[in-house]
Amino acid sequence: MTDPRDFPPPADWRRGFLVQMLVAGLTVTAIHATRPTVTYRALDLGATTVEIGLIQSAFSILPALLAVAIGRAVDRVGASRYMIMAMVALSVGGVIAAYAGGLVLLALAQVAMGLGQIIYLVAGQALVANHGPRQDREVRFGHYATVNSIGQLAGPAIAAVIIGGTTGIVAVGMLASGGAGAPVVLPAVAAGAGLVPDNPEGLVFLVGTGLALLAVGLAFLLPGLTRRPDRPAERPAERGPGTLSVAGRVLRRPGMRGAMFVSIVVISTMDVLIAYLPAYGEATGLSVGLVGGLLSVRAGASLVSRLFMAPLIVRLGRARLLAVSMALAAVGMLGLPLATSPIVLFGIMIAIGLGLGLVQPMTIAWVANRSPRSERGTALGVRITGNRVALLIVPTLMGALAGAAGIAAI
Numbered sequence: 341m342t343d344p345r346d347f348p349p350p351a352d353w354r355r356g357f358l359v360q361m362l363v364a365g366l367t368v369t370a371i372h373a374t375r376p377t378v379t380y381r382a383l384d385l386g387a388t389t390v391e392i393g394l395i396q397s398a399f400s401i402l403p404a405l406l407a408v409a410i411g412r413a414v415d416r417v418g419a420s421r422y423m424i425m426a427m428v429a430l431s432v433g434g435v436i437a438a439y440a441g442g443l444v445l446l447a448l449a450q451v452a453m454g455l456g457q458i459i460y461l462v463a464g465q466a467l468v469a470n471h472g473p474r475q476d477r478e479v480r481f482g483h484y485a486t487v488n489s490i491g492q493l494a495g496p497a498i499a500a501v502i503i504g505g506t507t508g509i510v511a512v513g514m515l516a517s518g519g520a521g522a523p524v525v526l527p528a529v530a531a532g533a534g535l536v537p538d539n540p541e542g543l544v545f546l547v548g549t550g551l552a553l554l555a556v557g558l559a560f561l562l563p564g565l566t567r568r569p570d571r572p573a574e575r576p577a578e579r580g581p582g583t584l585s586v587a588g589r590v591l592r593r594p595g596m597r598g599a600m601f602v603s604i605v606v607i608s609t610m611d612v613l614i615a616y617l618p619a620y621g622e623a624t625g626l627s628v629g630l631v632g633g634l635l636s637v638r639a640g641a642s643l644v645s646r647l648f649m650a651p652l653i654v655r656l657g658r659a660r661l662l663a664v665s666m667a668l669a670a671v672g673m674l675g676l677p678l679a680t681s682p683i684v685l686f687g688i689m690i691a692i693g694l695g696l697g698l699v700q701p702m703t704i705a706w707v708a709n710r711s712p713r714s715e716r717g718t719a720l721g722v723r724i725t726g727n728r729v730a731l732l733i734v735p736t737l738m739g740a741l742a743g744a745a746g747i748a749a750i
Contacts, residue, residue, distance in 0.1 A: 411721025
């Protein structure tokens, strides 16, 4: 049965959507500028490899535990208010990281930024799903994913320019992509007086904080721009079943498990590709620069594919486009260990990027379409939880596979 609240809201929903995209761009840029910089700061503070791993893991602790509960809260209170909370958490984490003089404070900053990111993901996806015509939902998620892709490219570049100029772009870009063996470039940067940190990483954290604070200001506009006539002020819903009960009900909905499975496959594929392509390149004699270029081409192809999502959906239909995209990515992954020519490798990475770039926003829309508005935030939280669990398990399994059968087997 059609939910009347899925009907198109007033025409000014587009203004709210534009503000959402601006907030998303600023947020993702801030996150992807600061995340790889945390490792550089940890190295500067004398962290061991194990300590770096623990500090980076601190970013994912709360997201893995709280995604479903945050989704449930978003359903009850309203997504726009949680977007404000997300920006505040990211800003607090950035300030702590900027002035952290020890590894414990740096890990605490990661916890705060991880909390901000997961709130942003759940609330942001709920806003995109709920505010606008239902029939355009995939298109809106395509635009949302495109903005995220731009932020993922811009963030590491900003960090690289501040930390180490042109050479630093290679290092930070590789690290942001999970690269192994990236050169660590930490040239001395003249620090300003007063409150400016005396290290380049601290400057990156302050720039990220500035972007997050700008996003806070824009996020305060969202409650007024995303109201719906049948839900005037996103008032809290009455308390119903518990979070786990609703999460179980979400997974029992027709088609939902399939949507979750496809989402997990896609996110795992991208993570394995990012994490192990540098190791595969080292084993087969590919240069660091070539591997970095391949990863950048994949990201660029994903961005381009999302720009053409709307006409492709019209031409092929949602189900066929999803199947074709998955098949294109699968063929590319199969061909990757067989290719030796750089030109062929770049062509393969373009195919993988085009395929995976379309599937990710389409699976988010798939989950949203299968959920009533009252449970949509919870459903998106369940999806994110599944993805996070997969990102903890799959790389470990792939590492075991590589140890037994070689890196190409991945």
